[in-house]
Amino acid sequence: MREQLEAIQAEALERISQTEDMKELQDIKVTYLGKKGSLTGVLRGMGKLSKEERPVVGEIANKVRESITAALDEKNEKLEQLQLEEQLEAETIDVTLPGRPVKVGGAHLLSSIVQELEDLFIGMGYEVREGPEVETDFYNFEALNLPKNHPARDMQDTFYITNELLLRTHTSPVQARTMQEYKGEKPVKMICPGKVYRRDTDDATHSHQFTQIEGLYVDKNVRMSDLKGTLDTFAKKMFGEDREIRLRPSFFPFTEPSVEMDISCKVCNGEGCSVCKGTGWIEILGGGMVHPKVLEMGGYDPEVYSGFAFGMGPERIAMLKYGVNDIRQFYTNDIRFLKQYHKA
Amino acid sequence: MLVSYNWLKNYVDLGDLTPEELAAKITKSGIEVESVEYVAEKSTDVVVGYVESCEQHPNADKLNLCQVDVGDQKLQIICGAPNIAEGQKVAVAKPGAILPGNFKIKKVKLRGVESNGMICSLKELGIEEKYVPTDLADGIFVFPEDATVGENVDERLNLNDAVLELDVLANRADALSMLGVAYEVGAILDQPVQLPEEAVTVIDEENVKSYISVEVEAADLNPYYGAFLIRNVEIKPSPLWMRNYLMAAGIRPINNVVDITNFVLLEYGQPLHAFDYDKFDSEKVLVRRATEGETIVTLDDQTRTLSEKNLVITNGKEPVALAGVMGGANTEVTAETKNVLLEAAYFDSSSVRGTVKQTGLRSESSTRYEKGVDPNRVKKAGSRACLLMEQFANGKVAAGVAEFDELDRSGKTVEMDINQINKRLGTEMKPDEVISILKRLKFEFEQNGTVFSVQAPTRRRDITIFEDMLEEVARMYGYDNLPFTLPQGASQAGALTQRQSLKRKVKNYIQGVGLMETLTYSLTNATDMKRLVSPEIREQAVAPVALAMPMSEEHKYLRLSILPELLRALAYNSARNHANLGYYELGSIFICDEEKVSKQPDEKLRVSGAITGKWLEHPWQQEKKDVDFYLVKGIVEGLIDHLDLNVSFRQAKIDDMHPGRCAVIEMNEQVVGFIGQLHPALAKEMDLKETYVFDVNLEEVFVAYEDIPSYTQIPKYPSIARDIAFILDENIHAGDVKDLIEEIGAPLVNQVGIFDVYQGANLEEGKKSVAYSLLYQHPDKTLKDDEVEESYQKIIEAVHEKFNAYVRS
Numbered sequence A: 001m002r003e004q005l006e007a008i009q010a011e012a013l014e015r016i017s018q019t020e021d022m023k024e025l026q027d028i029k030v031t032y033l034g035k036k037g038s039l040t041g042v043l044r045g046m047g048k049l050s051k052e053e054r055p056v057v058g059e060i061a062n063k064v065r066e067s068i069t070a071a072l073d074e075k076n077e078k079l080e081q082l083q084l085e086e087q088l089e090a091e092t093i094d095v096t097l098p099g100r101p102v103k104v105g106g107a108h109l110l111s112s113i114v115q116e117l118e119d120l121f122i123g124m125g126y127e128v129r130e131g132p133e134v135e136t137d138f139y140n141f142e143a144l145n146l147p148k149n150h151p152a153r154d155m156q157d158t159f160y161i162t163n164e165l166l167l168r169t170h171t172s173p174v175q176a177r178t179m180q181e182y183k184g185e186k187p188v189k190m191i192c193p194g195k196v197y198r199r200d201t202d203d204a205t206h207s208h209q210f211t212q213i214e215g216l217y218v219d220k221n222v223r224m225s226d227l228k229g230t231l232d233t234f235a236k237k238m239f240g241e242d243r244e245i246r247l248r249p250s251f252f253p254f255t256e257p258s259v260e261m262d263i264s265c266k267v268c269n270g271e272g273c274s275v276c277k278g279t280g281w282i283e284i285l286g287g288g289m290v291h292p293k294v295l296e297m298g299g300y301d302p303e304v305y306s307g308f309a310f311g312m313g314p315e316r317i318a319m320l321k322y323g324v325n326d327i328r329q330f331y332t333n334d335i336r337f338l339k340q341y342h343k344a
Numbered sequence B: 001m002l003v004s005y006n007w008l009k010n011y012v013d014l015g016d017l018t019p020e021e022l023a024a025k026i027t028k029s030g031i032e033v034e035s036v037e038y039v040a041e042k043s044t045d046v047v048v049g050y051v052e053s054c055e056q057h058p059n060a061d062k063l064n065l066c067q068v069d070v071g072d073q074k075l076q077i078i079c080g081a082p083n084i085a086e087g088q089k090v091a092v093a094k095p096g097a098i099l100p101g102n103f104k105i106k107k108v109k110l111r112g113v114e115s116n117g118m119i120c121s122l123k124e125l126g127i128e129e130k131y132v133p134t135d136l137a138d139g140i141f142v143f144p145e146d147a148t149v150g151e152n153v154d155e156r157l158n159l160n161d162a163v164l165e166l167d168v169l170a171n172r173a174d175a176l177s178m179l180g181v182a183y184e185v186g187a188i189l190d191q192p193v194q195l196p197e198e199a200v201t202v203i204d205e206e207n208v209k210s211y212i213s214v215e216v217e218a219a220d221l222n223p224y225y226g227a228f229l230i231r232n233v234e235i236k237p238s239p240l241w242m243r244n245y246l247m248a249a250g251i252r253p254i255n256n257v258v259d260i261t262n263f264v265l266l267e268y269g270q271p272l273h274a275f276d277y278d279k280f281d282s283e284k285v286l287v288r289r290a291t292e293g294e295t296i297v298t299l300d301d302q303t304r305t306l307s308e309k310n311l312v313i314t315n316g317k318e319p320v321a322l323a324g325v326m327g328g329a330n331t332e333v334t335a336e337t338k339n340v341l342l343e344a345a346y347f348d349s350s351s352v353r354g355t356v357k358q359t360g361l362r363s364e365s366s367t368r369y370e371k372g373v374d375p376n377r378v379k380k381a382g383s384r385a386c387l388l389m390e391q392f393a394n395g396k397v398a399a400g401v402a403e404f405d406e407l408d409r410s411g412k413t414v415e416m417d418i419n420q421i422n423k424r425l426g427t428e429m430k431p432d433e434v435i436s437i438l439k440r441l442k443f444e445f446e447q448n449g450t451v452f453s454v455q456a457p458t459r460r461r462d463i464t465i466f467e468d469m470l471e472e473v474a475r476m477y478g479y480d481n482l483p484f485t486l487p488q489g490a491s492q493a494g495a496l497t498q499r500q501s502l503k504r505k506v507k508n509y510i511q512g513v514g515l516m517e518t519l520t521y522s523l524t525n526a527t528d529m530k531r532l533v534s535p536e537i538r539e540q541a542v543a544p545v546a547l548a549m550p551m552s553e554e555h556k557y558l559r560l561s562i563l564p565e566l567l568r569a570l571a572y573n574s575a576r577n578h579a580n581l582g583y584y585e586l587g588s589i590f591i592c593d594e595e596k597v598s599k600q601p602d603e604k605l606r607v608s609g610a611i612t613g614k615w616l617e618h619p620w621q622q623e624k625k626d627v628d629f630y631l632v633k634g635i636v637e638g639l640i641d642h643l644d645l646n647v648s649f650r651q652a653k654i655d656d657m658h659p660g661r662c663a664v665i666e667m668n669e670q671v672v673g674f675i676g677q678l679h680p681a682l683a684k685e686m687d688l689k690e691t692y693v694f695d696v697n698l699e700e701v702f703v704a705y706e707d708i709p710s711y712t713q714i715p716k717y718p719s720i721a722r723d724i725a726f727i728l729d730e731n732i733h734a735g736d737v738k739d740l741i742e743e744i745g746a747p748l749v750n751q752v753g754i755f756d757v758y759q760g761a762n763l764e765e766g767k768k769s770v771a772y773s774l775l776y777q778h779p780d781k782t783l784k785d786d787e788v789e790e791s792y793q794k795i796i797e798a799v800h801e802k803f804n805a806y807v808r809s
């Protein structure tokens, strides 16, 4: 009987190792271990054995069963693995076909630039302030040292609504409002982005509506060299670490001394080219030390406080940084323009 | 201000600086030089020639055959100019010469006769036609006797001169004169300034007062009026050098008397006016305010009607000039003029500005008066002009000046402490450096330790306070030399306000769901101003906010809705074959709640969007669908959900919207915007496909956002989901049923959703089936089945009762 069992084992293991088919493996299992299987058949004859022989043969029979079962399981797993691999292979798709499209929106280039500037100045400790687009003559002009009949009022052609109301020509009124709100009691460190309006005919370089972002810092002992350092930091972050700045004297009624800031031309690296009109420099912004009258009207004692202010045009920055050559593009909303720059 | 480099050299030593180098220095010191242009393009081989003979061309009536001596040779040249004559000294372009415009001179044959070169006009030599004196407009240029035959014409005609265009800002009126520029350049280069001669050489025994007296009735507007008299002038062209300088400065030479007034105007920055004394018709100058309705014919032959705001010069009877702006035609200097009455006056800038604004006349004179002239140069300029008239018009200058004089000629004294300068600039300047700067500027000063008391010259009327001197010192020190520092004040953290963060959140969401941000104009036209205004705004807005002086009807009113401009942007793209778009804008509208605008309108933030055409242009593996109501509604619902708020939608009718596909958005029973389909008629008018819009009042949304608790506990106990489908009459709004379910189900029913709407087979005509999903949730315990069942049945009963609805089994 022992020989019989060993023969069954050998035969079964041989067949298991030969087969590569799941179905056949199942058949093998039935053939040897099934109710009518050969191992079962042999075991049925155990009753004829002596008391002493029975446990010995029983043990052998169990071992044979175990070894067949183990071989079956191992083979089964192997075949399942193969089957899965085959199946996955059959599921291969064309990965070069397009993905299912998702509608993609985006920010307007000017929004992106304003946001970049906001974040940059927030990082330097500035708060962001906003104000009305319809302003009073007082905040737009008088509080900024531009009394009625001041010759510099001609510099800014203004959209008036009534004698006292107008569309703001710059975002500076927000500075005046903030100073008044702070009542000369604490430092002011703010930027104010927003829409502004001038009585211009729209063409490639003029727009009756455009964007401005201005900054103001008022505190005790603010120096002109602080303005220079601040603008240098800004220029390098905005236009690249390799840019240099240059300040030139200028004139604005609300600052004294006043400055105009140029950055070195990126196209020619200061050598002079058509973009910078041969000068090697490109005008970026205006600013200066806050005029004592402006401080005074804002409620700050010019003997105690000093400050600097600066203002720039995101349109101009965009035109320089991204080569936009017509200011009207920003307001036409041509999809080809918007798509091109929404990643800016 | 156009500054001739050669002219400037008369007052200040420019060393060997090129015009471009000079321009760069001036720009860096504070007056921007916008351009450097040469009077003429470079020409070669153009010399002075002597016309030895001039005969008619044998074969052409209008041509002359000339024999011309050009020094090194004699040339036969054919010339067609009408003013050519024997004995003239002329500009000759020799064969091989190149004239401006790369025009090469060659030997040619004209009607069978050889011509070796060309006799040139000023225009041919490159001078802009508008500056060429009228008497030389149609002919060749003729040199004065003293020109040397064979010499190059460039220098004598000032063709090699460079003109610097200075952008003079409002504060630097001093730079509107050659002397002012000379002082500026002198300060930059540390050079002295050479002042012009002013003293008349021949003293006339006749005093001016026997010819003219001066009376001023408006001393506030005219604190100084000086009248000079120059007799027996000979009207002729002014000297060549003066004409050259005027042309370089952009002024066309006329005759010696007029040219001299213009020359001195440019030189001193002081306007002068020459009257023909014999036409003056009086021995008295009377300056007064014009009477209402009074008229004057100005030099440009226009009749001007005046008012009391205008200051006029009169002969005691009628106006002869608009003070500081333009002379009258009746006293104009002409070729016949013998005696000149010369005005040198100081007019108040605001008065001149007013007259300029009223008449639209802007001249070299008025520009200078508007910005303010130097009180100490008025009389000097008059004397200077007298001297030049003596020299170049052979006039006899009467002794003295008839004048009215209440002019304040004092300058400001500004105190500055060097410590204060260093504190403000961030520098460490020593007194010596400041002294050297003041000397370069030619400012007088007294020093007392670290304190300087600076006498600001009256040519620099912009300097009145410490900060003005601070700028002078800083710009002479050089902005380049200032150190780079960062503010030393206590640093604070910068941050966006909640409102600003919310704006960004809204934008990011809308961009995230596929809409492109746009920027449109706030100013719109009368039609669009009324269009697509949300109902709650229409209630508040009483009067339109209009510009007093719009540039065009297209941009006249402040908008009450963003949508019309947004639709315009869609139409623009649609016309260019981009018809599938989703656009939005976040911006302000302007509400005036008064009958007549008297205060600032309310500026309210809104976000509006418009979608048109296909949502996806190439919907690979998806349905190619047109945009529809539920897309735009989904976008708005998503936005509100993103902000953790609740709104409801109520069917509404709004002008310019599809009457059956429009809803107002309500939050706490208040309208906060609307959504829906643009009226097909308007869409058609704008050439748009089916278009859907939304418009949300962000002010209300942001206010509601304030009230949201910052955190709610996540429920600890399990929830139970139930679905239910009702068969309803098709005209019943699914949302109304939803509202009822929420009402009856509260507080156990936590969420109600609609997940299916069906109409058709198996349903009675006129009925629809709407399926709702209910989520039961109790904050403090696990719900029992019978509690849910009880609520469920109550809902079914209530819906049945109110809407006559049955549960679909």
Ligand SMILES: [Zn+2]
Pocket: A265, A266, A267, A268, A269, A270, A271, A272, A273, A274, A275, A276, A277, A278, A280, A281
């Ligand atoms: Zn360049």
